Amino acid sequence: MLIAMKITEFLEELGSNSPAPGGGSISALAGALGGALTAMVCRLTVGSGKYAEVETEVTALLAEADALSGVLTRYVDADTEAFNKVMAAYKLPKATEAEKLDRSAAIQQAMMYATNLPLEVAACCLKVLTMAVRILAIGNSNAASDAAVAGLMAHAGLHGALYNVKINLGSIKAPGFQQEIQTKMDLIIKEDERLHSELIAVAGKVIG
């Protein structure tokens, strides 16, 4: 498992001439890092008398940040597995007409999975970004730069994941599927744009 690797080993594997792990796994990792940083800021806020007023809300945010960071961490390996499934499908035999049909269907199925997965990563990153913006606004001001970085990581993970959606979507021969995914992407992009602007604005006020 990639996430059981030491950071130095993972970076070496990432930089190697093997195409996996690649940008999809890194996008999920960026989201997981953002989620963990959000959780840290929540932990530095709850239990402090100064922030007693927001204790209930921050406790709920903390539970969600921990959970999302966990989900996104699992997607690091899941994305690389999805990529490997696509590669395996391309290597299926194609000597006979029947084999060609089977191979083509296997590729389409693997591609759909490898498209849905980063879309889910993007959706999770959007949730992390939402939480980072909120904790930046109401959480421990000593950790404001941490909350801002959490948001930046989620934002980068989101767009990175969407590049992976787009690059795979082009190989899928089902117009209905394409339209459905595009609609979901558009919603995520619109919401990300709003939240990212808010992150920058709040960070500008709190950090300078």
Added chain:
Amino acid sequence: MLIAMKITEFLEELGSNSPAPGGGSISALAGALGGALTAMVCRLTVGSGKYAEVETEVTALLAEADALSGVLTRYVDADTEAFNKVMAAYKLPKATEAEKLDRSAAIQQAMMYATNLPLEVAACCLKVLTMAVRILAIGNSNAASDAAVAGLMAHAGLHGALYNVKINLGSIKAPGFQQEIQTKMDLIIKEDERLHSELIAVAGKVIG
């Protein structure tokens, strides 16, 4: 060392109620991930007959991406150490006037170090972004989304590092130093803006 931790352990440590590691280390890690991804795309480009024309340039890019990823990886720990030095300075005794002066000087020195370090991280991230944009434009188009994600990670690491510069800069009582740092930040931000726009434009053409 943080970078000798398993990814899962690091994420747990990050999310804990200890303020370090925090956003500074994560910004360096984002840059290191971007550098490693850039190196991967370079490796998937060199040696391929299809890209023989750019072989010399990509070989040079590869060496630089490997080196920068290494530097940024070391900054993951260095940033947390810099933060810990600031905390240690704040804990120095302040019973006598002499102790107060010594403590104040130690805080200023530690703060200057903790300001210069993320500025260096941002400068390295800018170089990674430059290389990511270039390899996206000339490298293996099968790895286009990887190059795009590399650029997004570098861009996020850069701005994350600059939030850390800003939050520490506020505590430094030397107007000359503040002005010098601000000038360097302005240059980095301007160049990042140009490169990020180029990344999005090229990615839009290549990926869709």
